[in-house]
Amino acid sequence: QGAESGAFLARVHELLLGGRDFYQNVFRDLDIALPPLRWSVDVNPVLLGADQTRAQITKQARVLELINSYRVRGHLVADIDPLHAMPHLDHPELDMETYGLTIWDLDREFITGGLAGRESASLREILDILRRAYGGKVGIEYRHIQSKEQKLWIRERIRVEFVEPEPVPVEIKKQLLAKLVEAEQFERFLHTKFLGQKRFSLEGSETIIPLLDQLVERAADQGVEEITLGMAHRGRLNVLANVVESNLVERIFTAFEGSVHPSFPADEGDVKYHQGAKGGRTTRSGREVKITVSPNPSHLEFVDPVVEGMVRAKQDAWQREGAPREQVIDRALPVLLHGDAAFAGQGIVMETLNLAELHGYRTGGTIHIIINNQIGFTTSPEHGRSTIYSTDVARMTQLPIFHINGDDPEAAYRVLRIALDYRQEFNKDVVLDVVGFRRLGHNETDEPSYTQPLMYARVKAHPGVRAVYAQRLIREGVLSEADVERMIRDQVAEYEATLARAKEIAEENPAEEEMKPPVAEEDGSSFVETPASDEAIRRVTRAISVVPENFHVNPKMVSQLARRGKMGEGALPVDWGFAELLAFGTLALDGHAVRLSGQDSGRGTFSQRHAILYDTQTGNAWAPLSEMTQTEQGRPLVEVLDSSLSEQGVMGFEYGYSVVATDALVAWEAQFGDFSNGAAVIIDQFVAPGVDKWQQPSRLVLLLPHGYEGQGPEHSSARLERYLQLCAENNMQVCYPTSPAQYFHLLRRQVKQETARPLVVMTPKSLLRLPAATSALAELTSGGFQPVIDDHEIKDRDAVTRVVLCAGKVYYDLNAARLKTDDRRVAVVRLEQFYPFPERALREIFASYPNARRLVWAQEEPRNMGGWTFAEPRLMNLLPKCERPSYVGRAASASPATGSYAVHEMEQRQLVNDALTTDAPVISNASTEKYAGQGEG
Numbered sequence: 001q002g003a004e005s006g007a008f009l010a011r012v013h014e015l016l017l018g019g020r021d022f023y024q025n026v027f028r029d030l031d032i033a034l035p036p037l038r039w040s041v042d043v044n045p046v047l048l049g050a051d052q053t054r055a056q057i058t059k060q061a062r063v064l065e066l067i068n069s070y071r072v073r074g075h076l077v078a079d080i081d082p083l084h085a086m087p088h089l090d091h092p093e094l095d096m097e098t099y100g101l102t103i104w105d106l107d108r109e110f111i112t113g114g115l116a117g118r119e120s121a122s123l124r125e126i127l128d129i130l131r132r133a134y135g136g137k138v139g140i141e142y143r144h145i146q147s148k149e150q151k152l153w154i155r156e157r158i159r160v161e162f163v164e165p166e167p168v169p170v171e172i173k174k175q176l177l178a179k180l181v182e183a184e185q186f187e188r189f190l191h192t193k194f195l196g197q198k199r200f201s202l203e204g205s206e207t208i209i210p211l212l213d214q215l216v217e218r219a220a221d222q223g224v225e226e227i228t229l230g231m232a233h234r235g236r237l238n239v240l241a242n243v244v245e246s247n248l249v250e251r252i253f254t255a256f257e258g259s260v261h262p263s264f265p266a267d268e269g270d271v272k273y274h275q276g277a278k279g280g281r282t283t284r285s286g287r288e289v290k291i292t293v294s295p296n297p298s299h300l301e302f303v304d305p306v307v308e309g310m311v312r313a314k315q316d317a318w319q320r321e322g323a324p325r326e327q328v329i330d331r332a333l334p335v336l337l338h339g340d341a342a343f344a345g346q347g348i349v350m351e352t353l354n355l356a357e358l359h360g361y362r363t364g365g366t367i368h369i370i371i372n373n374q375i376g377f378t379t380s381p382e383h384g385r386s387t388i389y390s391t392d393v394a395r396m397t398q399l400p401i402f403h404i405n406g407d408d409p410e411a412a413y414r415v416l417r418i419a420l421d422y423r424q425e426f427n428k429d430v431v432l433d434v435v436g437f438r439r440l441g442h443n444e445t446d447e448p449s450y451t452q453p454l455m456y457a458r459v460k461a462h463p464g465v466r467a468v469y470a471q472r473l474i475r476e477g478v479l480s481e482a483d484v485e486r487m488i489r490d491q492v493a494e495y496e497a498t499l500a501r502a503k504e505i506a507e508e509n510p511a512e513e514e515m516k517p518p519v520a521e522e523d524g525s526s527f528v529e530t531p532a533s534d535e536a537i538r539r540v541t542r543a544i545s546v547v548p549e550n551f552h553v554n555p556k557m558v559s560q561l562a563r564r565g566k567m568g569e570g571a572l573p574v575d576w577g578f579a580e581l582l583a584f585g586t587l588a589l590d591g592h593a594v595r596l597s598g599q600d601s602g603r604g605t606f607s608q609r610h611a612i613l614y615d616t617q618t619g620n621a622w623a624p625l626s627e628m629t630q631t632e633q634g635r636p637l638v639e640v641l642d643s644s645l646s647e648q649g650v651m652g653f654e655y656g657y658s659v660v661a662t663d664a665l666v667a668w669e670a671q672f673g674d675f676s677n678g679a680a681v682i683i684d685q686f687v688a689p690g691v692d693k694w695q696q697p698s699r700l701v702l703l704l705p706h707g708y709e710g711q712g713p714e715h716s717s718a719r720l721e722r723y724l725q726l727c728a729e730n731n732m733q734v735c736y737p738t739s740p741a742q743y744f745h746l747l748r749r750q751v752k753q754e755t756a757r758p759l760v761v762m763t764p765k766s767l768l769r770l771p772a773a774t775s776a777l778a779e780l781t782s783g784g785f786q787p788v789i790d791d792h793e794i795k796d797r798d799a800v801t802r803v804v805l806c807a808g809k810v811y812y813d814l815n816a817a818r819l820k821t822d823d824r825r826v827a828v829v830r831l832e833q834f835y836p837f838p839e840r841a842l843r844e845i846f847a848s849y850p851n852a853r854r855l856v857w858a859q860e861e862p863r864n865m866g867g868w869t870f871a872e873p874r875l876m877n878l879l880p881k882c883e884r885p886s887y888v889g890r891a892a893s894a895s896p897a898t899g900s901y902a903v904h905e906m907e908q909r910q911l912v913n914d915a916l917t918t919d920a921p922v923i924s925n926a927s928t929e930k931y932a933g934q935g936e937g
Helices: 008-031 050-077 121-132 148-163 168-192 206-220 236-244 248-256 264-270 300-320 326-330 340-345 347-355 392-397 409-426 453-460 465-476 481-508 532-544 554-567 578-587 624-628 647-659 673-687 690-694 718-725 742-754 810-819 839-847 869-873 901-916
Strands: 109-111 120-122 138-141 226-230 277-282 288-293 332-339 367-372 401-405 430-435 595-597 638-642 665-669 701-705 733-735 759-763 802-804 826-831 833-835 854-862 886-890
Touching: 050 109, 050 121, 050 138, 109 453, 109 595, 120 121, 121 138, 121 148, 121 347, 138 148, 138 409, 138 690, 148 701, 148 839, 168 206, 168 236, 168 248, 168 409, 168 481, 206 226, 206 236, 206 367, 206 430, 226 300, 236 248, 236 288, 277 869, 288 759, 300 326, 300 340, 300 465, 300 647, 300 673, 326 332, 326 347, 326 409, 326 578, 326 869, 332 340, 340 347, 340 367, 340 392, 340 901, 347 392, 347 647, 401 409, 409 430, 430 532, 465 869, 481 690, 532 578, 532 624, 532 833, 554 578, 578 595, 578 624, 578 742, 595 647, 647 665, 647 673, 665 869, 690 869, 718 733, 718 869, 733 901, 742 802, 802 901, 810 826, 810 854, 810 901, 833 869, 854 869, 854 901, 869 886
Parallel strands: 226 288, 226 332, 332 367, 367 430, 401 430, 595 638, 595 665, 665 701, 701 759, 733 759, 802 826, 802 854, 854 886
Antiparallel strands: 109 120, 138 401, 277 288, 733 833
């Protein structure tokens, strides 16, 4: 006081400016708007002195750091484990001592930067707010999100739900308890009535049921019309019974009685805890919502992309009908239930999460719910993952994660409100990690204490969430003990009545005592007319060959586009890529949606498709077929999409899409045929047996480039033999077309034929540009796909003594070699469809060669691969004068092909020669010759 020298005042001014700049830097780093600084009250450098001022400024900054640390790491001290068995995850950055703050600071007031809507508060109040927000029964991770808008939105909802919450309405409390009673008594009822039968109980995580129940209610209130749910077996029966539709309880009890409910004949195909369901309910507010639970095998998370594809197909269909994209996203909601160990351990989860924001795959946000048992079969978390949480993989897509104590249904309810609103607001995924436990073993016959004795001592002592929550409501005066007991009695009585009806159904529909007869294998000789009109061909040709004005096409494409125009006029023969685009375009003109996705599908792996072109000056994309089929609503009928570098996830997505889009051509293309190996679970567990297990038809097309061109073991073989081994009961089609016209008609047949089943196509590589592998335009405007193609080079059929049957690319090698000779005693017949096997067509062709005495099967693949083992028993006695076919091809091998081009060429010449030489010696099956024909004639 009294210091009036200019030097002193200049120093005060310097301190004020320094403090301001310091605060600005701190607030900017923490995403906080700079509040007004009350220097005269909080920090008066004239009164305190320079050293005290800087200390006070520093302390204020450290308070802001503490607030930020709670927002980032507060989840580590949240009480989320009902068993209190998780290791304590305290962190020094959450201790005020770390920031130089002491008990003497608790009642001092600090600027908060807007914490809980307050400009300033005492340190005691700040800590109380932070603990309510981040240290209660919910641990929240959201600071990894880059969007400031989303972070501020979540921060405000945390304030509303946890810092200054409105009480949960009494009616909601009763609904939560009622669903807990249903869930608990359902499991206990099954355990009592069907002791020892597997059901993969939800006991210990029953909070999932009231959580899902409230999700359905609130989603319907927000305009959701359809919920598609995917989950593994843990808790599936409970979800079906108490969330989807009440009549499913009768279906489940009938299955436990050893019978099949007549309303659900598909249940015969798979165990009850893998089955799906379609149902619906009227919510308490009177709204109708459809609920679909996708069937799933024991392969846990592999249903995830299937569900996403199902939802996207519904959204696309609505959009084509006229609904805007924003609306269809709100109308269809995907919900995925995961196990904690599987969510962390299975790569399909990452593949599916990665699809969430991709143009061709986004569904507008998925609600992910983790049924966190804190164990995977017998494996503890510390042995099952390298991360703190099972959900850490989800941070990759910057979505919020909520860890919820499963003993607090009200906390789960509050989180659900945030999660669903966030999804509808930002169209992004959100994860709810409901931490519970598993009361029984992995299944009901398992003894968990062998491997987790300490955990299961805690489990045994836990009364269960229903009991915990009921006592809470009794203390609050919401219900009485008698009310709770009556709820339990009523629920048990309802289950008893349902079981009685199920027993009657089981008596009326006893299980089959004899084995069912095998399904008769369909003959694949039928011919379906699938021509396109001349006008449709002209329209598609113009669309894909005429560049829009002011579009700068790559100079190398100019001649290719000109070729398209000439092929469309019939001036040039049609090549493979052009025939495919014509098939897509003409199907769209017929009203069918076409969707092709895969790695680099827009251009095509072999630069053969060019369904999408790019402006050389702007980089803008031009997709001519999409543009031609654009609807008024902005959703084209033809979409060719470049996918992520994923096989399993993307194929699963396309399979799910095809299950819903039943009249569309939905295709997944492998970059090379053997890349489909990466999607083996989807193929083996969904594509091939989907109808047999779940009565779930699909028209999915797999395009698998295949052919031996001397490029080594990888990318030569699409493993044709694997698909043929999966063929039974007319479940799918496996084809190996050899001409553009055949491919064109095959794609059109896939949609036009009445029966819906998957199609596996061995597609070409070198044939894409082989002049011999072309078709006349007239072949596209008439006819259809031919399962077998006879030898049109033969003029004198009586002269033929040897019939060579082959499939695919090797035909052109055989035909070229034959044309170099004058020998017309060999006919080369092409098998274009392996399954269903066209036996009748083959018999008719073979019968037209009256003097043929030898039938040879020729293939490029090694003997233990390709089509030989499939074709051999089916070819027995098909040629009238030949009892058994002979094999010509490479010897059995562990690897699909040699890595040496020179050896490949030698092998190829040898097998072609052996196939065509009528007097070639027959080599025994035991021969170890690497390059000679083998078999018995």
